Amino acid sequence: MEQMDKFTISVLVTKDEYSGAHVFERHKIRSRYSPFLTISGIALVVLGIAGLFYGRLIMLSPAAAGCLVLLGIFLGLYDGVIAPILDRGAASRDYLAREELQFATTYVFSNNSVNVSNGRVQGEIPVSLVTKWIETPALFKMDVGRELSVIIPKRLLSEGQIQTLRSILEKNAPDAEIK
Numbered sequence: 001m002e003q004m005d006k007f008t009i010s011v012l013v014t015k016d017e018y019s020g021a022h023v024f025e026r027h028k029i030r031s032r033y034s035p036f037l038t039i040s041g042i043a044l045v046v047l048g049i050a051g052l053f054y055g056r057l058i059m060l061s062p063a064a065a066g067c068l069v070l071l072g073i074f075l076g077l078y079d080g081v082i083a084p085i086l087d088r089g090a091a092s093r094d095y096l097a098r099e100e101l102q103f104a105t106t107y108v109f110s111n112n113s114v115n116v117s118n119g120r121v122q123g124e125i126p127v128s129l130v131t132k133w134i135e136t137p138a139l140f141k142m143d144v145g146r147e148l149s150v151i152i153p154k155r156l157l158s159e160g161q162i163q164t165l166r167s168i169l170e171k172n173a174p175d176a177e178i179k
Contacts, residue, residue: 022091044072
């Protein structure tokens with residue numbers, strides 16, 4: 001069995017990095033039903049416009065037709081415009097509420113564990129305990145239960161370290177929910 005190299009990294013995650021990762025993760029979750037919302041929005045706009053012009057024939061008042069148009073516009077813009085703004089605000093609030101995200105943390109990654117050390121947490125976590133991990137264009141985020149998150153910005157990693165970290169996660173946390 002081949003031994004992977006250990007590497008140490010010191011991280012201080014910014015609010016923008018955390019917010020961007022949260023928006024990316026929420027978008028991936030919404031991607032399951034976002035086409036339905038967009039198509040429903042388009043259908044409501046078409047029905048509302050038809051009601052504005054031909055409302056008497058289809059028994060739709062101008063006020064109801066206007067409401068359909070507004071609801072359709074809202075649904076059509078939700079995934080691309082409205083939801084990212086709401087997600088970014090929720091992530092900013094979460095970042096400010098979780099003190100451990102605001103501490104500089106040192107991570108030592110080995111073949112099957114990660115040593116964590118900062119002002120609040122210190123210990124070794126087996127990678128097999130990772131319950132969910134995601135790789136965004138900007139960072140890796142690993143959740144261990146509900147309380148502990150390990151967030152590693154890719155800007156701090158070399159290409160070799162990115163490949164090593166990805167292979168550690170794929171090998172030791174295959175049952176983790178990957179979004």
